Amino acid sequence: MLFFDPTYFLFVGPGILLSLLASWYVRSTFRRFSQVALSNGLTGAEVAAAILQRAGVRGVQIEPVDGVLSDHYDPSAKVLRLSADVYHGRSISAAGVAAHEVGHAIQDATGYRLMALRQHLVMPARIGSQLGLLMVMAGLFLHMLQLAWVGVFLFSAIFLFELVTLPVEIDASSRAKQRLVSSGLVTASEGEAVGRVLRAAAFTYVASLISTALQLLYFVTKIRDQER
Numbered sequence: 656m657l658f659f660d661p662t663y664f665l666f667v668g669p670g671i672l673l674s675l676l677a678s679w680y681v682r683s684t685f686r687r688f689s690q691v692a693l694s695n696g697l698t699g700a701e702v703a704a705a706i707l708q709r710a711g712v713r714g715v716q717i718e719p720v721d722g723v724l725s726d727h728y729d730p731s732a733k734v735l736r737l738s739a740d741v742y743h744g745r746s747i748s749a750a751g752v753a754a755h756e757v758g759h760a761i762q763d764a765t766g767y768r769l770m771a772l773r774q775h776l777v778m779p780a781r782i783g784s785q786l787g788l789l790m791v792m793a794g795l796f797l798h799m800l801q802l803a804w805v806g807v808f809l810f811s812a813i814f815l816f817e818l819v820t821l822p823v824e825i826d827a828s829s830r831a832k833q834r835l836v837s838s839g840l841v842t843a844s845e846g847e848a849v850g851r852v853l854r855a856a857a858f859t860y861v862a863s864l865i866s867t868a869l870q871l872l873y874f875v876t877k878i879r880d881q882e883r
Contacts, residue, residue: 657667660663660877662876665877666870666872667866667869667870668871670862670865670866670868671866671870674859674866675856678859680855681724681856681858681859682856684722684855685852688746688851689748690746691746691748691848692746693746693747693749693841694839695843696745697750697790698743698745698755699741699745699749699750699752700719700743700753701718701761702754702840703737703753703757706757706831706835707735707757707836708756709745709834710757710764710806712757712761715733715735715760715764716733717733717734717737717742718736718737719738720738721739724738726756728756730759730770730774733760733763735760742838747845750835750841750849751801751831751853754831754849755827755828756827757830758829758831759827760827761830764831767823767826768828772819772849773819773848776816779809779812779815779816779818780813780815782812786806787808787809787810788810789804790805790809791806791810794874795881796879803874803878804878806883807871807874807875809852810865810874814867815869816870817863820824820860821857821860824856831853832846
């Protein structure tokens, strides 16, 4: 039903375009700096291990994972999973992405509160993404507006998760660049290039947050229209 409503695209279209732009930007930036070799010759996995050691973080495993830009830190398993281009790569991009994920490991080790909050929001956001949209659509179609409002409430968990995620990611990037430069793993000029890779990655989280906010606004607007 929603996809036959022209106003749906007026609300959500800009968010979709912004998300596509962000995806292109992060991939093109990663590709560009993956061609620039790191002066110390270390791989992303070696950079990650060096930062963990110097930060005094123990018990974190570093493993390769399939996919492109599929890098992530798993706080439940204490595992840093790096994509092949990052794990084996010896580039500015590999160092930046690896250091960013180590930033999350450091957040976990130091009890960074927003990261802990984000972990608590994972399940509500998952439920909201699976049930929220269906309940909103069913509520609007059947004119059961209470059901639609429940769907909005559930879907809001996605927005809240992404809202908390943004400062968590920015903080991890800040820790990453600081650790890379202060430990001498990159030069000052390489640090600036790493910063560009990390800013490109942060743009994707901004785009995702805006896209979700616009979709949520559309749902609220449609429900209020039916209430009149």
